[in-house]
Amino acid sequence: MCGLFFLSLCLSLSACQKNEIEPHVKKIEKIELIPQDLVLVKEGFSIAKTTFTGTIGAINQSSIQAQVTATATAVNVQVGQSVSKGQVLVRLNNQDNAARLAQAQANLRSTEAQATLAQNMMQRKKRLLDQGFIAKVDYEQAVVDYQAQLQNVYAQQANVNIAQKADADGTIFSPISGVVTQRQVDSGQTVTAGQTLFEIVDPNHLEIQAKLPSDQQAALKVGQAIEYNIQGNPTPLTAVISRISPIADPVNRQIEFFARPNENINSLSIGAFVEGNILASNQVAGQLIPLDLIQHLEDQAYVWVIRQNKIEKVNLQVLEQRYSDNLAVVQGLQSADQISRIKFSDINLHQPVTINQK
Incomplete structure (x- = not known):
């Protein structure tokens, strides 16, 4: 009787232990997806940028400065106005330059008259020398006088040229065709040499x-x-x-x-x-995937994929982001991977997946 009781007690304890263990054993269930939840990987190329x-x-473009100190008498253009090359932008009045030009021209005419007189004298003495009425030294002196007067003419012509340029600098033309973007002169304003008057582009x-x-x-x-x-x-x-x-x-x-x-x-x-x-100019091979499926794009980019019927978390190297097309060129995926539109968590890693084709 004692042996039978002991055997019955052992069987009872064994049954109790089995009932306590069985509730902790859970069956791993597969996650079910449909084809619309997945995106196939496509091959593509990226250009290094x-x-x-x-x-x-x-x-x-041109920055136009005044070449002389003078007073603006007429400003012909406004900001935003189109101008042609050679068009008059502003006229400056400088009476001093005009007076210098007149004086230089008068001096030139005077030296030209003296040079003409010296030339006539040289020619007259040449005839007298040929006839034996004067000594050769007198003729040579006449030649020297004429050459000196001729050099004076050249010097006065240079002065006229300088005065003409100074006078001409009072009229400022556009060096290019374009649009006036800045105007820093008004009629009646006195400008100084080197002052910027216009900007044209x-x-x-x-x-x-x-x-x-x-x-x-x-x-x-x-x-x-x-x-x-x-x-x-x-x-x-x-x-x-x-x-x-x-x-x-x-x-x-x-x-x-x-x-x-x-x-x-x-x-x-x-x-x-x-x-x-x-x-x-060179291209880098990669995979094309939807840009919005990439997680942590600015840090450690990754996507959730179905690989060999299991959920995997795959890190990516993003080569190019095409926001207008919602596409990214990446590296790190396998050709058989299917990218999940559903965001999983780390507890789902390696969990089996079934795809319901219905």
Whole structure:
């Protein structure tokens, strides 16, 4: 009886222990997805880019200064007005220059008359010398007098030329065709020599002016393609590098370069801020995936994928971001990976997945 009781007690305890263990054993259930939850990986290419900032400037522009101190008698143009090359911008009145010109011209006429008289005297003495009425030394003196008077004529002509230029500097012409962007003179105002009167730019020939650190000089090459945006204008634009400075700025160690836009740019964009990328000529292979499925894009980018029917978290190297198309070119995925539109958590790692095709 005692043995039977002991055996019965052991069986009872064993059953109790089994009942206590069984509730802790959980069956791992598969997560069910549908095809619309997944995105297939596609092969693609990315172009290496070097970012830069710059401004829009005019290729042809001119700063016009007064050459003489004078009073403006007529200002013919306004800011925003188009002008042609050679058009009169302003007339300056300087009575001193006009008086100097008149005096120089009078002196020239006087020396020309004296030179003519000396020439006639030389010719007369040459005839007398040939007839034996005067000594040779008298003729030679007449030749010297004529040559001296001739040099005086040349000197006075130079004075006239100088006075004419000073007088002509009172009329200022536009050196280029373009648009007046600054006017710093009014009628009746006295200006001084060297004072800036006008700024003119040619709005039909604009370019991008930018700089790049010297350690990125490998990206600079004449003919290299550029993509950029003008501040305040979201439209993507393109350009081509046209000129590169041969040396780096000794202060900031940056290299200046210029690019010719492929599209027409409004003249109002002159001076506007530009952001862009210099596009490398070589391409890098990668995978194309939706940009909005990448987690922690600015830090350690990753996506949730279904790999071999299990949930995996895959870190990525983002080569290019195409916001307009919601696409990214990345590296780090396998061709058979399926990217999940559903965001999982770390507790779902390696969990089995079934895809319901219905």
